[in-house]
Amino acid sequence: MSTYTAHSDHELILLIRQHNRAAFEQLYHRYAEGLYRYAFNILKDEAECADAIQEIFVWFWANRESLEVSEPGAYLRTAVKYRLTRSIQNSRRRAEILASQAATPEQFTDDSLEVKQLREVISAVVAALPDRSARIFHLSRNEYRSNREIAAELGISEKTVENQMTIVLRKLRIALGKMHFWSTLL
Known part of the structure; x- marks a missing residue:
């Protein structure tokens, strides 16, 4: 059990900026599953969704010192949204994916x-x-x-x-x- 479970998102961000890997892992565990579900609901491809989430968190860690993030949940969700949009634009399954999202076109x-x-x-x-x-x-x-x-x-x-x-x-x-x-x- 992480010692950071009781920390607020803001506290985790401050610790992450100081290269605290355990705080980053807590942030990951706090948001990764929900982000994956969000991505899977759109792409319906496990591997592609896992890759997208992984890419976002790798980028987040690599840029931790310069990020100005007040709401990491919203930040990460929007980052995933843009990553998925880019994936869809470049995908051979674009028409299929967009057709399956007809009920929520505002995402794209x-x-x-x-x-x-x-x-x-x-x-x-x-x-x-x-x-x-x-x-x-x-x-x-x-x-x-x-x-x-x-x-x-x-x-x-x-x-x-x-x-x-x-x-x-x-x-x-x-x-x-x-x-x-x-x-x-x-």
């Missing part, structure tokens, strides 16, 4: 305030990128091209594409982590 609307704000931040970060980096990001995230396809089109190596995407995604994470609204939404 592109005109929600959160999505608009997220797009604004992404646009600002991409606008500040060098032309080639912005082009690579566009081909990857908007046209859903593979690294191989991007490399062939631009006449560069796949490794260069991977490196550029890593840099761009890191910049996006930093920008999103610093945004005040992000901490209240997520």
Whole structure:
């Protein structure tokens, strides 16, 4: 039994920022199952849901020092929501998944305030990128091209594409982590 079960979410976040692994594990145990159920209700794929939840918590731990989180439950749920939205957009099962969610289409609307704000931040970060980096990001995230396809089109190596995407995604994470609204939404 964890010694952190009686701690509030706020206390856990403060301890996590100090690299307290046991506090992070308590936060994980507090929210992971509910997040998994939420994801499974949408994707209906155990492995994909488990991967999504794992990815969110790994990112959370890796960025623990810079996160400004007041409500970790809402933060994690919204992070999962965006992760699932990205998965659905790139999925071959997109039509099937969206059809099964017909009763709750608001989960995937592109005109929600959160999505608009997220797009604004992404646009600002991409606008500040060098032309080639912005082009690579566009081909990857908007046209859903593979690294191989991007490399062939631009006449560069796949490794260069991977490196550029890593840099761009890191910049996006930093920008999103610093945004005040992000901490209240997520």
